[in-house]
Amino acid sequence: xxxxxxxxxxxxTKRGQNVTFRCDPISEHNRLYWxxxxxxxxxxxxxxxxxEAQLEKSRLLSDRFSAERPKGSxxxxxxxxxxxxxxxxxxxxxxxxxxxxxxxxQGTRLTVV
Amino acid sequence: xxxxTQPTSMDCAEGxxxxxxxxxxxxxxxxxxxxxRQIHSQGPQYIIHGLKNNETxxxxxxxxTEDRKSSTLILPHATLRDTAVYYCIVRVASNNAGNMLxxxxxxxxxxxx
Numbered sequence: 001x002x003x004x005x006x007x008x009x010x011x012x013t014k015r016g017q018n019v020t021f022r023c024d025p026i027s028e029h030n031r032l033y034w035x036x037x038x039x040x041x042x043x044x045x046x047x048x049x050x051x052e053a054q055l056e057k058s059r060l061l062s063d064r065f066s067a068e069r070p071k072g073s074x075x076x077x078x079x080x081x082x083x084x085x086x087x088x089x090x091x092x093x094x095x096x097x098x099x100x101x102x103x104x105x106q107g108t109r110l111t112v113v
Numbered sequence: 114x115x116x117x118t119q120p121t122s123m124d125c126a127e128g129x130x131x132x133x134x135x136x137x138x139x140x141x142x143x144x145x146x147x148x149x150r151q152i153h154s155q156g157p158q159y160i161i162h163g164l165k166n167n168e169t170x171x172x173x174x175x176x177x178t179e180d181r182k183s184s185t186l187i188l189p190h191a192t193l194r195d196t197a198v199y200y201c202i203v204r205v206a207s208n209n210a211g212n213m214l215x216x217x218x219x220x221x222x223x224x225x226x
Contacts (some may be wrong), residue, residue: 004156033213042200042216043157056211091156093214100145100206102214104156 002026004105006092012111013082020078021108025094032075033102034067035091036060043091049075050097082112117201122221125195131188133220135201138182145206146177147214148186150197157200157216160186191224198222 005024013019025032030051035043046065048056051072061067064082069075079086089107118136125131137146148160161168161175163184168175174187188195200219206212 031211033211035214042198042219043214045213045215048211048213050211056213093156100147100162101159102157104158106154107156 004092004094004103006090006105006108008108009106010109010111012113015084015112016081018078018080019082019110020076021090021092021110023075023077023092023094023105025074025092026103029094029096029103030072031095031097032069033093034075034077035093037089037091037107038087043089046077046090079110082110084112086110087112117203117217119199119201119217119220121218122223124223124225125188125191127193127224127226128190131191131195131222131224133186133188133199133201133222134183135186136183137201137203140181140203141205143205144203146175146181146184147202147204148173148175149200149202149214149216150195151200151219152194152197157214160199191222193224193226196222196224 007022032049034046037043045058046061047067049069064080067077089109091107093102093104095102145164147162149157151157163175177184198219198221200216
């Protein structure tokens with residue numbers, strides 16, 4: 001059971017730098033989600049893929065954020081020109097088409113200094 | 114998606130049942146009740162879901178009132194490892210939609226020895 005894998009687990013970056021996170025979903029899970037969680041709050045939805053198609057994006061996903069899921073397998077989330085307000089835990093989840101349960105990764109904790 | 118209301122925090126003695134309430138008075142007939150929990154520094158974990166009937170699995174029981182306006186998650190014999198934030202989420206489940214999760218603040222359950 002490999003579960004949802006996210007890399008890196010931690011990232012410290014200077015303000016203004018670009019960062020990229022990777023999510024490897026459970027094999028054959030065609031739905032993939034990105035969430036962001038700040039300290040003391042519940043996770044907030046960012047974007048959703050079904051296979052390689054990005055079908056929904058939250059208003060939270062500013063122009064500096066971009067997500068891809070080439071070939072419908074792993075996904076990447078890139079943040080350009082990072083700001084201190086981007087500091088958060090970035091969570092990835094996946095699930096098959098016909099089940100209720102979403103499986104979350106351990107997250108990538110981003111700190112912008 | 115219907116909004117939910119949960120107590121901010123609760124304590125439970127180890128070995129006793131933990132009963133976590135959730136109010137969802139505006140729930141629609143086609144909306145499910147989902148429970149997830151998040152242990153410190155980990156991604157959320159699915160626990161259970163239900164529509165109308167009470168449900169039980171190896172982790173917990175879910176009791177939904179007849180009018181569906183509230184529910185209770187029951188951990189029958191809480192252990193220290195059950196200390197976590199518990200999220201009650203209400204949403205439609207559809208194969209034609211993203212089915213992303215809207216997390217509130219959750220209930221912080223502290224299991225004490």
